[in-house]
């Protein structure tokens with residue numbers, strides 16, 4: 527089926543990435559999981575290791591078993607990249623070419639691959655013009671974006687910002703891998 531790099535960042539919705547990882551594995555994809563340091567505050571690498579049955583990558587400078595340069599080999603072997611959930615912070619870094627951790631460095635090295643962003647954040651953050659500008663920058667750079675949904679947020683606010691459902695995200699990834707960029 528192909529190999530997907532799943533990037534997870536430090537938002538409340540990080541636990542939903544476990545559902546996405548599980549769906550991708552069931553669909554027959556190989557999944558490489560890269561978590562930011564802050565994502566590990568919300569859910570442990572162990573959860574994803576058990577789901578994808580492979581090591582989870584969190585550190586640019588940790589030795590890896592095949593002696594390769596981790597961020598480059600992870601980018602090269604990905605057929606597609608998804609960041610789910612994507613924080614405002616990750617979106618800002620990716621839009622500006624910042625590479626100060628493993629995930630953002632992999633993203634720089636994977637710019638020719640199909641890439642999908644699944645933002646999730648508080649409504650006020652989502653509506654911040656700087657976040658919207660960064661989203662538009664990433665779209666212009668070839669990213670697909672599955673926008674957050676409206677509803678009740680973890681902080682108690684109502685509005686747009688909830689992570690889209692993992693089911694449609696997995697379905698969209700399949701289309702992306704087949705070269706269909708038509709939707710978003």
Ligand SMILES: Cc1cc2nc3c(=O)[nH]c(=O)nc-3n(C[C@H](O)[C@H](O)[C@H](O)COP(=O)(O)O)c2cc1C
Nearest residue numbers: 535536537538539562564565613614615616646647
């Ligand atoms: C309880 C809590 C929940 C958070 N939820 C979100 C969120 O849903 N979306 C977001 O963009 N940032 C959220 N943040 C802020 C991020 O964790 C923060 O910007 C962090 O620097 C992101 O790091 P990363 O992008 O490297 O993972 C949250 C912070 C806390 C303490």
